Amino acid sequence: MRFEFVQPSALQEAMQFLASHQDEAAILAGGTDILVQVKQKKRLPKYLVNIKGVSGLDGITYNGQGLRLGALTTIRTIETSPIIKEKYPVLAEAAATIGSVQVRNRGTLGGNLCNASPAADMAAPLIALGATARILGPQGERTVSMEEFFAGPGKTVLGPGEVLAEVAVPPPSPRSAGAYIKLGPRKAMDIAVVGVAAVVTLESQGDRCRDVRIALGSVAPIPLRAKKAETVLRGQVVSYDLAVTAGHKAMEEASPITDIRGSAEYRRDMVGVLTRRAVLRALEAART
Amino acid sequence: MVKQVVQLRINGEDYEVAVEPYRTLLDCIRDDIGLTGTKKGCDLGDCGACTVLVEGKSVNSCLMLAVEAQGKDVTTIEGLAQNGNLHPLQEAFIQYGAVQCGYCTPGMILSAKALLDENPHPTELEVRQAIAGNLCRCTGYVKIVEAIMAVAGTG
Amino acid sequence: MAFSVVGKGLPRIDGASKVRGGAVFGADVKLPGMLIGVFLPSPHAHARIRHIDTYRAEGLPGVKGVVTAQDAPSLRYCTPAYGPSLCDRTFMARSKVRYFGEPVAAVAAVDEETAREALSLIAVEYEEIPAAFTIPDALLPDAPLVHEELLSYQGVGREARGNIYLQRSAARGDVSRGFTESDFVFEHTFATPMVHQSYVEPHAMVAAVDDAGRATVWTTTQAPFNIRSDLATILQMPLSQIRVVPLEVGGGFGGKLFTTLEPICLLLARKARRPVRMVMSREEEFLIARPRAAVTARLKTGVKRDGTLVAREGEFYFDTGAYQGAPVSFGVRFGLGPYRIPNAKADAYGVYTNKVSAGYFRAPGAPQVTFASESQMDIIARELGIDPWEVRWKNAWEEGDESVTGERMGRIGLKKTLEEVRRRGMWRADREVGRGRGLACGQWYTGGGATSACVTIYEDGTVGLLTGAIDITGSRTGLVQILAEELGVAPERIVVPVPDTDTIPWTGETSGSRITYGGGAAVLQAARDVKGQILGLVAEKLEVSAEDLELGGGRVYVKGSREKSLSLGEVALAAQGTKVGALLGWGVVGRLSPAPVFATQVAEVQVDAETGQVEVLKLGGAQDVGFAVNPLSVAGQMEGGMAQGMGYGIMEAMIFFRGKVENPNFADGKVPTAADVPSMATAIVEEPSDGPLGVRGVGEMPIVPTAAAIANAIHDAAGVRIRELPVTPERVVAAVKEKRG
Incomplete structure (x- = not known):
C-alpha cells in the first residue's frame, strides 16, 4: 500500500486537485472501503485526498424542508441519531446493518454512496425515501436524485473534480413508513446478498396506498428502483x-x-420474497 | 516517500513519530510506538483484533491512517489499567473465563468499554451486537458476553 | 477423594498478561536490524517452472536477500510425527507448482512495501499444465497427476496409484451378508468442504542466525520440536544448531502444527545476515496454511425394523490438496459412528488435487465423517419412525464393544452423555412451527504423545514448572492445578515459563487433546519425584519417618502435630547445604494408550423456509471428560468447539474456482460473530479413564457432532435434508423448492 496523502483545507482546493488528477486521486472519507481496496490492490491511487478537514460536509439538520445529511456524516451517527430514529427509522435500521460498530464509527454516508457498490446499504432506503444528492464541482452545484446517482458498479455520476456534498431527504409524509430488509449469512459484518427497501405512504384515510417507492440492492449493476413493482401497488x-x-x-x-x-437464481427469488415482506412491513408501520 | 510527523496522545502520553502517509495507525502503534497489545488479525477491518478507541470511539486501527490520528486521543489496551489496577472489564474477563488464546482479547475489551461508556446497562443482544465486529474463535463468545454483562450489572 | 485445587474452575493463570495486552505472540517479536520477509505465491494451480529471474528484485534498494528453492538442498520431506511418512513435500516449489499460492520465491527487505515491490520484480516463467481440481477430476483414469513421481517417493505405500496416495481399510464380520439379513438398507452420499481454522492470529515468526551459524526461530506453533526437526531436515543442519522458541499461540486448532514459512524465513535470515520477520497476511493464511480436508463420504447401512444396526459400509474420500496431510486413517476409525455394528467395513482414500494442502483442524477427520454418519442415523430413525435418540441409545457402544478397527471399549461415557441431554431437557419432544431440534453423537480420542516436565522448588517456596507441552486450550492452568494439588501449594505460587527446544527435553506436539492427559501424567510424576526429595529431607531434619509427614499450605507437617513443620522455602534452602543440592523432580512419559471420548449434542434451530436462513437458537452438549480438572475451562472448550461446529454447519467453506480460493478473507470466508452464536448449555459427564486423575481429552471433541446436529434440526424444522455442508440459505431454498416439486 503506497500513496501520497493530500489534505486540502477548503473544498475548492480539494475539487481542483481532484479535477487535475482524475485517474490518480481517490477521496478518503471514512477509509473503511478505500483502504481495503488499496490494500487488496483493487485500486491503486497515487494520491489519497483526505476531505475530513474540509468544512461544510458534515452534520445533520432537520427542519420543515426535510433532512440534510452531510456526506461526512458517519454511519454510526445515522444509526444513533434521535431525529433520524424518529423521522426516518428506516435509515437508522439500514445503517445498523453495516459492518461493525468500529466500521460504522469511521465509515461515512458519502463513502458508502460514492463507493457505488450495488450492495451499498444506505442506497436502497435513500432511493425509496426519494432523496437527492447535492453535488459540488468546479462548474458549480447540481442536484441529482439518488436513483440517478449510480452509474454502474463502482461508478457514480460524479464528474471530474465533483464531490458529493450532501444528501437531502424530503420530509416524511403523514401515514408513511419504510422498511429495509437485508439478507446475509450472518447477523452482522455482512455484505448484502440481497437488500430491499420499501417506503409506503397511505391516503390520509383508509388503507389505500397513495404512494410507494421500492429499491433493490445487490441485484443489478446499481442500486435499483423497482418502478414496475411500485405501479402494482400505487393507488391500491x-x-x-x-x-x-x-x-x-x-x-x-x-x-x-x-x-x-x-x-443469480437465488437472488432473483429473494427479491420476490423480500419485496413482499418489506412492502407489508412498511404498510403495517404506516398504519400505526 | 517523504515521511510526515504526527503527534499522537496515546493512553495519556504524547508521542511524536515520523510515518509514511500510508502507514496505518495499527502499524504505527505496534511498530513505531512499540505498544504490541493491539493485534493484527486481518488488516482489512473484518476481525476487530486491532480495535482501539479514538476520542472514545472504537475503530479498527488497520483502517485508519496514522496521519489521520494527528492530535487525537487514542486508547489502547495498555492504557486501561490505572495505577496498576486492572479495569473492571479486564478483571471480569479473567474471572469469567472470557480469555482463551488471548489474541482477540485486547480489541474485545476495548469494544466492550466503548459500549459501556455509551450504554452502561446494555441488554445481552446489545452486547452481542456491540462486539460483533470482534471475532473470537476460541470461546464461542458465551463467557465474553457473561463477563461484559457482569460489569454492566455492577456499573 | 477430596481435592482442594483440581476440580475447581480456577481462572487462567495467563489471564492477566492477556487482558493487559502483554502476552507475547509471534508478530510481537522485534529484533535490532530486523527485516521483513514476504513470499511470492504461485499464480497458477498447476504449472512447470521454466525459469526464475530474481536479478531485478535483488537490485532494488532496501532488498537484503532473495531466495528460491535453489537455495536449499533438493529434497522432499515429511513430518514423521504426523504419519504417514510419505515424503512428498518441498518447502518451496522447485520444478513445478501444484497449487495456487504455493511459495515460489521470497524476499527480505527493510520494510514490507519494499519487499512486496521486490516480489513484483521477480520474473517467473511458467508453463501451465492440466490440473485436477476436485476428487472426481483426480480419480479419472487419465487425470493429470499432481505428483508424477509419486511411486518413487520415500515412504510411498503399495496402495498408491494415480492421484491416490494412501488407502486405509478395516472390516469385521461380513457386510454383504449383513445387508442381506437387514430389513432395510440405506445408502447416501455426503460432502463436506475445505474449511480454514480461522484462528485470529496469523502465522508469525522471526528467524535469526548468530555469528557461529546457530539459528533461532521464534514462532507461533503447537509443535516446536517438530518444527526443529523439519528445519534440520529441509536445510540439512544439525539439530543442535537450531533453537525453536514457541510463543503464545493466538488460536491454533491444529492449524499451527505444521512447518509453514519457517524454513524460508531462516534461509532469508541466513542470506541477509540479519533477523527476518514473516507474518502471513489473512489472504496468505487462506492460500497456504493447512485447512481441514474436504471429504466425500458414501455410507450404506443395514438395519432391522426396530433400528438395530446390522451392517454398515463406508467409503471416505479425503481431498488432501497438493500434498499429503489429510487425516485419512481417522476416516476409518470414526466414520461408522460409535455403534455396535456386527458387520462393518470402512475404506478411506487420500486423494491429491491441485489445491492448497490440507492439514489438521480440531478432531481431524471426525467432523467430516460424523456429519455423514449422524445425518444418516437421523434419516434411518425418521424412516423407521423411531425417535432419533432411541436409535442411538439402542446401538451405542458400551464397555466391551469393539470398533471396526478392533479397538475394545473400556469404561466409556457415551450412554451417559445420551442420558444427560435428555435429563437436562436439551432433547425434548415438544416443538413449534418452523422450529426444529436435532441430535448427534460423536466420538474422538485422547492422544498419547510423549511429554517432559520438570519441577523445582525455589528458596522462597515458590515452585517452578517447566514443560514442553504447548498451551493452546488453557492446559497450563490445568497442569498447575494438578501440581498444586500434589504439592499442597497455592496455584499462584507456581510459575510456568514457556521453555524452548534448548531448555526442555523432547516433547510431542500439542494435538489429540492430550495435554492434561499425557502432560498431566508427566507433571504428576515430576511432582511425586520432588515430593519424595522434600519428604526425605524433612524426615531427616525433623527426625521423623517420611510416612509421618504431609504437605499443605506450602509447608511440610508432621501428621497430627501442626507445630512441627518447615516451609517449602526452608526445605529448598536447607537442600542447598546438603548432598541434595537442589530440589528437582523429573517426569517423562512416553506414548500412553489413547482414551476414547464421546459427546452428544442437541441443536435447536428456526428455519425461514422462504429465504433459507437458519437461526441456531440453542446448542447443548454433554461430554465425557473423565475428570474435569478445571470445569470453567472445560465449559469454555465445549462452547468454543460448538461455535466452530455451528460455523461448519451453516456458513464456513473455502470456495474454489479452478483451484483458486475465491474467498480468502474474513468478509467472505465467514466465521460466526457474537451476534450469530446462540446461548449454549454444557453438561459435563465424568467417567474416569485410566489416565492421571481419570482425565480424558477435552478440546477437540465438542466440534465433532455439531454440524450434524444442526443439519438434523433443520430437517426437523423444514423437512429438508441437506447432505452437503455448509447448509447455506441457498441450499435450503433449493431443497424446499425440490420437495414442493
Whole structure:
C-alpha cells in the first residue's frame, strides 16, 4: 500500500486537485472501503485526498424542508441519531446493518454512496425515501436524485473534480413508513446478498396506498428502483396477494449476477420474497 | 516517500513519530510506538483484533491512517489499567473465563468499554451486537458476553 | 477423594498478561536490524517452472536477500510425527507448482512495501499444465497427476496409484451378508468442504542466525520440536544448531502444527545476515496454511425394523490438496459412528488435487465423517419412525464393544452423555412451527504423545514448572492445578515459563487433546519425584519417618502435630547445604494408550423456509471428560468447539474456482460473530479413564457432532435434508423448492 496523502483545507482546493488528477486521486472519507481496496490492490491511487478537514460536509439538520445529511456524516451517527430514529427509522435500521460498530464509527454516508457498490446499504432506503444528492464541482452545484446517482458498479455520476456534498431527504409524509430488509449469512459484518427497501405512504384515510417507492440492492449493476413493482401497488388497497404480485414484478426488474455470495437464481427469488415482506412491513408501520 | 510527523496522545502520553502517509495507525502503534497489545488479525477491518478507541470511539486501527490520528486521543489496551489496577472489564474477563488464546482479547475489551461508556446497562443482544465486529474463535463468545454483562450489572 | 485445587474452575493463570495486552505472540517479536520477509505465491494451480529471474528484485534498494528453492538442498520431506511418512513435500516449489499460492520465491527487505515491490520484480516463467481440481477430476483414469513421481517417493505405500496416495481399510464380520439379513438398507452420499481454522492470529515468526551459524526461530506453533526437526531436515543442519522458541499461540486448532514459512524465513535470515520477520497476511493464511480436508463420504447401512444396526459400509474420500496431510486413517476409525455394528467395513482414500494442502483442524477427520454418519442415523430413525435418540441409545457402544478397527471399549461415557441431554431437557419432544431440534453423537480420542516436565522448588517456596507441552486450550492452568494439588501449594505460587527446544527435553506436539492427559501424567510424576526429595529431607531434619509427614499450605507437617513443620522455602534452602543440592523432580512419559471420548449434542434451530436462513437458537452438549480438572475451562472448550461446529454447519467453506480460493478473507470466508452464536448449555459427564486423575481429552471433541446436529434440526424444522455442508440459505431454498416439486 503506497500513496501520497493530500489534505486540502477548503473544498475548492480539494475539487481542483481532484479535477487535475482524475485517474490518480481517490477521496478518503471514512477509509473503511478505500483502504481495503488499496490494500487488496483493487485500486491503486497515487494520491489519497483526505476531505475530513474540509468544512461544510458534515452534520445533520432537520427542519420543515426535510433532512440534510452531510456526506461526512458517519454511519454510526445515522444509526444513533434521535431525529433520524424518529423521522426516518428506516435509515437508522439500514445503517445498523453495516459492518461493525468500529466500521460504522469511521465509515461515512458519502463513502458508502460514492463507493457505488450495488450492495451499498444506505442506497436502497435513500432511493425509496426519494432523496437527492447535492453535488459540488468546479462548474458549480447540481442536484441529482439518488436513483440517478449510480452509474454502474463502482461508478457514480460524479464528474471530474465533483464531490458529493450532501444528501437531502424530503420530509416524511403523514401515514408513511419504510422498511429495509437485508439478507446475509450472518447477523452482522455482512455484505448484502440481497437488500430491499420499501417506503409506503397511505391516503390520509383508509388503507389505500397513495404512494410507494421500492429499491433493490445487490441485484443489478446499481442500486435499483423497482418502478414496475411500485405501479402494482400505487393507488391500491394492498393485500398480501398484491404484495406477492409486486414481488414478482420486482423479480422481473432485477438483473442479478452469480458470485460467491449467491447465485443469480437465488437472488432473483429473494427479491420476490423480500419485496413482499418489506412492502407489508412498511404498510403495517404506516398504519400505526 | 517523504515521511510526515504526527503527534499522537496515546493512553495519556504524547508521542511524536515520523510515518509514511500510508502507514496505518495499527502499524504505527505496534511498530513505531512499540505498544504490541493491539493485534493484527486481518488488516482489512473484518476481525476487530486491532480495535482501539479514538476520542472514545472504537475503530479498527488497520483502517485508519496514522496521519489521520494527528492530535487525537487514542486508547489502547495498555492504557486501561490505572495505577496498576486492572479495569473492571479486564478483571471480569479473567474471572469469567472470557480469555482463551488471548489474541482477540485486547480489541474485545476495548469494544466492550466503548459500549459501556455509551450504554452502561446494555441488554445481552446489545452486547452481542456491540462486539460483533470482534471475532473470537476460541470461546464461542458465551463467557465474553457473561463477563461484559457482569460489569454492566455492577456499573 | 477430596481435592482442594483440581476440580475447581480456577481462572487462567495467563489471564492477566492477556487482558493487559502483554502476552507475547509471534508478530510481537522485534529484533535490532530486523527485516521483513514476504513470499511470492504461485499464480497458477498447476504449472512447470521454466525459469526464475530474481536479478531485478535483488537490485532494488532496501532488498537484503532473495531466495528460491535453489537455495536449499533438493529434497522432499515429511513430518514423521504426523504419519504417514510419505515424503512428498518441498518447502518451496522447485520444478513445478501444484497449487495456487504455493511459495515460489521470497524476499527480505527493510520494510514490507519494499519487499512486496521486490516480489513484483521477480520474473517467473511458467508453463501451465492440466490440473485436477476436485476428487472426481483426480480419480479419472487419465487425470493429470499432481505428483508424477509419486511411486518413487520415500515412504510411498503399495496402495498408491494415480492421484491416490494412501488407502486405509478395516472390516469385521461380513457386510454383504449383513445387508442381506437387514430389513432395510440405506445408502447416501455426503460432502463436506475445505474449511480454514480461522484462528485470529496469523502465522508469525522471526528467524535469526548468530555469528557461529546457530539459528533461532521464534514462532507461533503447537509443535516446536517438530518444527526443529523439519528445519534440520529441509536445510540439512544439525539439530543442535537450531533453537525453536514457541510463543503464545493466538488460536491454533491444529492449524499451527505444521512447518509453514519457517524454513524460508531462516534461509532469508541466513542470506541477509540479519533477523527476518514473516507474518502471513489473512489472504496468505487462506492460500497456504493447512485447512481441514474436504471429504466425500458414501455410507450404506443395514438395519432391522426396530433400528438395530446390522451392517454398515463406508467409503471416505479425503481431498488432501497438493500434498499429503489429510487425516485419512481417522476416516476409518470414526466414520461408522460409535455403534455396535456386527458387520462393518470402512475404506478411506487420500486423494491429491491441485489445491492448497490440507492439514489438521480440531478432531481431524471426525467432523467430516460424523456429519455423514449422524445425518444418516437421523434419516434411518425418521424412516423407521423411531425417535432419533432411541436409535442411538439402542446401538451405542458400551464397555466391551469393539470398533471396526478392533479397538475394545473400556469404561466409556457415551450412554451417559445420551442420558444427560435428555435429563437436562436439551432433547425434548415438544416443538413449534418452523422450529426444529436435532441430535448427534460423536466420538474422538485422547492422544498419547510423549511429554517432559520438570519441577523445582525455589528458596522462597515458590515452585517452578517447566514443560514442553504447548498451551493452546488453557492446559497450563490445568497442569498447575494438578501440581498444586500434589504439592499442597497455592496455584499462584507456581510459575510456568514457556521453555524452548534448548531448555526442555523432547516433547510431542500439542494435538489429540492430550495435554492434561499425557502432560498431566508427566507433571504428576515430576511432582511425586520432588515430593519424595522434600519428604526425605524433612524426615531427616525433623527426625521423623517420611510416612509421618504431609504437605499443605506450602509447608511440610508432621501428621497430627501442626507445630512441627518447615516451609517449602526452608526445605529448598536447607537442600542447598546438603548432598541434595537442589530440589528437582523429573517426569517423562512416553506414548500412553489413547482414551476414547464421546459427546452428544442437541441443536435447536428456526428455519425461514422462504429465504433459507437458519437461526441456531440453542446448542447443548454433554461430554465425557473423565475428570474435569478445571470445569470453567472445560465449559469454555465445549462452547468454543460448538461455535466452530455451528460455523461448519451453516456458513464456513473455502470456495474454489479452478483451484483458486475465491474467498480468502474474513468478509467472505465467514466465521460466526457474537451476534450469530446462540446461548449454549454444557453438561459435563465424568467417567474416569485410566489416565492421571481419570482425565480424558477435552478440546477437540465438542466440534465433532455439531454440524450434524444442526443439519438434523433443520430437517426437523423444514423437512429438508441437506447432505452437503455448509447448509447455506441457498441450499435450503433449493431443497424446499425440490420437495414442493
